[in-house]
Amino acid sequence: MKYRLFFPVLALFVLVCALGYKADDDPFAALLKKLESYLEKYPQEKVHIHLDKPYYAIGDDIWVKAYVMNAQTSAPSTISSAIYIELINEKDSIKQQIKLPVISGLSWGDFKLPDSLNEGNYRIRAYTQWMKNAGSDFFFDKTIKIGNSWSNSVFTSTNYAFSKQDADEKVNANIKFTDKEGKPYSANSVEYQVRLNFRDIAKGKATTNEQGEIDISFINKQPELYKSGNIIATLTLPDKKKIIKSIPVKATSNNVDVQFFPESGNMVEGLPNKIGIKAVNSSGLGEDISGVIVDAEGLEINKFATQHLGMGTLVINPQPGKLYYAKVKFKDGSEAKVNLPRAMPSGYIITVNSTGDNITAKILMTADLVGKGEVKLLTQHNGNVLFLSKSSSQKQIITTNIPKKDLPAGII
The missing domain is CATH 2.60.40.10 (Immunoglobulins)
Known part of the structure; x- marks a missing residue:
C-alpha cells in the first residue's frame, strides 16, 4: 500500500519540477545573465584625450589630458594604473610613445616634437594595457596636423584633372607655390616624388613658371589597390634653402x-x-x-x-x-x-522612428514566422540593458514605444 502511494507522489513531484524548470529555463534570460556576468568579469575601458591645440609645429610641446572611463558606468575607471600615448606618422610608424600614471581615472603630461620630424598628418593614439584585450578598434585615435615653421613661408594650391588610359587612371596635377602674401615663386627648381599608399609611383624635376606653377602627371596602374597618397615637393629658394611640402592626393579618379x-x-x-x-x-x-x-x-x-x-x-x-x-x-x-542586396525569403525587419516623447520601434515578420513564439526586443547601451519587451507573434506587425526619458544620450 505504501509503495502504491509512493510512485504516484513521486511522478507528481517530477512533473512539477519539470514544469518549474521549463518556466525558468528561458534561453534569452540565460543569455542576458551570461552577458551581465561577462561584463562584470571583463569590464571595458574607454579613453578620451584633450589636446591643448588643434595643430602643431615641429619643436612644439603637445600637452595632453587623459580620461580613462568605465564604458558601462561612465565613471572613472579603477582598473588601469597607466596609459600609453603614441604619435604615429602617415606610414603607421610609431615616432614617439609616453607612459603616464593614471590616478582616479585621470592623467596628464606632454611630449616634445623633435626637429627630425617631417611635416604632415600624424595620429595621436591612446590606450591602456587592459584595453588591448578588446583590440585596437577601442583605442582613442585622432589625426592632427604638424607643420614646419620654414615651410610656413611657402604655400601651395593644387588642382587635379583625372582621365582614363585603358584600365589605368591618369592624374594631371597643377601645383602653385606662393609666399604668405600670395606672390608666386617663379623660376624656382622643384623636385617631386609621387607616393600612393606609401609606394613610389613617379618622380621628376620641374621649374616654376611666372605664376609659380608646375604641371606634373602620373599613372596609377593598380587603381584597385592604390587609392590615395601624396606628392612630396621640394622647392629650392633663391638663397638655396630647400622647403619640403607634402601635398595630399585624395584620389586618382572621379569615380x-x-x-x-x-x-x-x-x-x-x-x-x-x-x-x-x-x-x-x-x-x-x-x-x-x-x-x-x-x-x-x-x-x-x-x-x-x-x-x-x-x-x-x-x-x-x-x-x-x-x-x-x-x-x-x-x-x-x-x-x-x-x-541591390539579395532579399531573404524569411526574416524580421525593425524600423525605428522618433515620435514625440517616445522612440517607436516597429517589428515586421514574414508570414511563416507568425505564431512561432514570443518576439523579444532588447535595447542596450554600453552593454547595459535599458529596455526589454516581449510580444506575441500572432500578428505580422508589432509596435513598441520606448520612453525617451528612460534612455541615455549616445548610441543605442
Missing part, C-alpha cells in the same frame, strides 16, 4: 562609390524595406545622385534621390525570387548600374 544599406541589415521578401543610400566620391566627400530601382525584367519599381551630402532613403517591397538593381545618374550626366 563615385554608391552603396545601399537595408535598415535591418538584410532585405526581406514580401515586406516594405527601408533602404539607406550613401554616395561618396573619390575624395571621400558625399555626392548627390538620383536614379530608379528596376527589377530583372526592366520594370521600374521606385525612384530615389539623395537629400544631403550623398545620403538618402527609399522603400522597396521585394517580391519572392526577384532581383533588383539601381540605375544611378551622376551630376555629370553619366550613369551606372548598382545591384
Whole structure:
C-alpha cells in the first residue's frame, strides 16, 4: 500500500519540477545573465584625450589630458594604473610613445616634437594595457596636423584633372607655390616624388613658371589597390634653402562609390524595406545622385534621390525570387548600374522612428514566422540593458514605444 502511494507522489513531484524548470529555463534570460556576468568579469575601458591645440609645429610641446572611463558606468575607471600615448606618422610608424600614471581615472603630461620630424598628418593614439584585450578598434585615435615653421613661408594650391588610359587612371596635377602674401615663386627648381599608399609611383624635376606653377602627371596602374597618397615637393629658394611640402592626393579618379544599406541589415521578401543610400566620391566627400530601382525584367519599381551630402532613403517591397538593381545618374550626366542586396525569403525587419516623447520601434515578420513564439526586443547601451519587451507573434506587425526619458544620450 505504501509503495502504491509512493510512485504516484513521486511522478507528481517530477512533473512539477519539470514544469518549474521549463518556466525558468528561458534561453534569452540565460543569455542576458551570461552577458551581465561577462561584463562584470571583463569590464571595458574607454579613453578620451584633450589636446591643448588643434595643430602643431615641429619643436612644439603637445600637452595632453587623459580620461580613462568605465564604458558601462561612465565613471572613472579603477582598473588601469597607466596609459600609453603614441604619435604615429602617415606610414603607421610609431615616432614617439609616453607612459603616464593614471590616478582616479585621470592623467596628464606632454611630449616634445623633435626637429627630425617631417611635416604632415600624424595620429595621436591612446590606450591602456587592459584595453588591448578588446583590440585596437577601442583605442582613442585622432589625426592632427604638424607643420614646419620654414615651410610656413611657402604655400601651395593644387588642382587635379583625372582621365582614363585603358584600365589605368591618369592624374594631371597643377601645383602653385606662393609666399604668405600670395606672390608666386617663379623660376624656382622643384623636385617631386609621387607616393600612393606609401609606394613610389613617379618622380621628376620641374621649374616654376611666372605664376609659380608646375604641371606634373602620373599613372596609377593598380587603381584597385592604390587609392590615395601624396606628392612630396621640394622647392629650392633663391638663397638655396630647400622647403619640403607634402601635398595630399585624395584620389586618382572621379569615380563615385554608391552603396545601399537595408535598415535591418538584410532585405526581406514580401515586406516594405527601408533602404539607406550613401554616395561618396573619390575624395571621400558625399555626392548627390538620383536614379530608379528596376527589377530583372526592366520594370521600374521606385525612384530615389539623395537629400544631403550623398545620403538618402527609399522603400522597396521585394517580391519572392526577384532581383533588383539601381540605375544611378551622376551630376555629370553619366550613369551606372548598382545591384541591390539579395532579399531573404524569411526574416524580421525593425524600423525605428522618433515620435514625440517616445522612440517607436516597429517589428515586421514574414508570414511563416507568425505564431512561432514570443518576439523579444532588447535595447542596450554600453552593454547595459535599458529596455526589454516581449510580444506575441500572432500578428505580422508589432509596435513598441520606448520612453525617451528612460534612455541615455549616445548610441543605442
